[in-house]
Amino acid sequence: MTGRILLTALAAAIAMFVWSSLAHTVLHIGDIGVKTMAEGEPAAIDALRTATGDKSGLYLAPAAAMTGQAPADTPSVFLVYHSPSVYVMSPMQLIGEFVIELIQAIVLVFILAQMMNASMGSRIGWSVAAGVMVAIATNGSYHLWYGFPPDYTFAMIGIQIVGYLLIGIVAGLLLPWAKRA
Secondary structure, rough: OHHHHHHHHEEEEEEEEHHHHHHOOOOHHHHOOOOOOOHHHHHHHHHHHHHOOOOOOOEOOOOHHHHHHOOOOOOEEEEEEEEOOOOOOOHHHHHHHHHHHHHHHHHHHHHHHHOOOHHHHHHHHHHHHHHHHHHHHHHHHHHHHOHHHHHHEEEEEHHHHHHHHHHHHHHHHHHHOOOOO
């Protein structure tokens, strides 16, 4: 049964990876809520280079915002800064993303495989429930604590839920499940 679980998880991870790739590169759901600077981008980048010492990292400014002491009328910024590089998708990023999705699929398929008397629909339902839980745990907190835009947050939640739905469908099709009497 372990071999079947791993093969099912691999198939589910592939389905999730394909969906996530399409959602970001073809449908551009991952771009929802992301803005670019209309004007002054070169000056802003130069200022960031100076302010960060050109060191990659996760930054919050003003520093007083970390303690809640920033004046209410002061704007704030939460950003990921990368020292000079061309931002392109690399094979290592794609491999890393697939490994993350494979781990998620292995865990969920293992749980679903324990439901020997569950119907396919029940397994899909539990998979979607797990997707909702995972999606809001990260994205909801980022929205609340760091101010990620609502449209971006809901788009990311949607992408994850559909990915978990696909894991449930693949598991429902490939794992044994209870048939109606």
